[in-house]
Amino acid sequence: MPITAFSEERFPLRIAFGTSGGPERRTDIVRLSTGFETRNQRFARSVRRYDAGSGLKSLADLSLILDFFEAMRGRLTGFRFRDPLDNASSRFGNPVSALDQAIGTGDGETTSFSLSKTYGSGEGAYVRPIEKPVAGTVRVAVDGAEIAAGFAVDSLTGTLAFDAPPAVGAAITAGFQFDVPVRFDTDQLSINVAAFEAGDIPVIQLIEIRP
Known part of the structure; x- marks a missing residue:
């Protein structure tokens, strides 16, 4: 069965609105002998990164993320994500x-x-x-x-x-x-239920892509 590179399915909203993250840019800075500096922007567009782990509130959320991760095949398939601040x-x-x-x-x-x-x-x-x-x-x-x-x-x-x-x-x-087109930035979810119940929230990175 062929797998598409992008799915129009949206990341679970109740988890998305609790995530952290935002735009990232890459700037090269060179300090000159005169004390001045030159700055060069490497990318014309910013790239947004998010941590979906911060949006997890319950074991039900954890299970939902696991299902979604498997459906997207880890980093393979992109999907829609609702930025909680800029949408x-x-x-x-x-x-x-x-x-x-x-x-x-x-x-x-x-x-x-x-x-x-x-x-x-x-x-x-x-x-x-x-x-x-x-x-x-x-x-x-x-x-x-x-x-x-x-x-x-x-x-x-x-x-x-x-x-x-x-x-x-x-x-x-x-x-x-x-929505923002993103994908998981990992091919492995390391989840410890006991640690989660004790307050140790897993890091689940998402990164913006060009669909």
């Missing part, structure tokens, strides 16, 4: 709006746009591609007016496709919830 186009605690994120400008020809989320502002802003939006949560606006039809969203890739190209100069914005 929507809006600021934390605010509802999703069709005006949340600018994703493009109409040119009268282009019909497909990629969902993204921008962090910061100006030239130094970081634009993060969103490849796993949650189906049914995407809201779209053209020139500030929300539309309810005339477009389709691919929840597998994060591509927004219009039936007809937006007019030249039209601002395309969108709001959405999204």
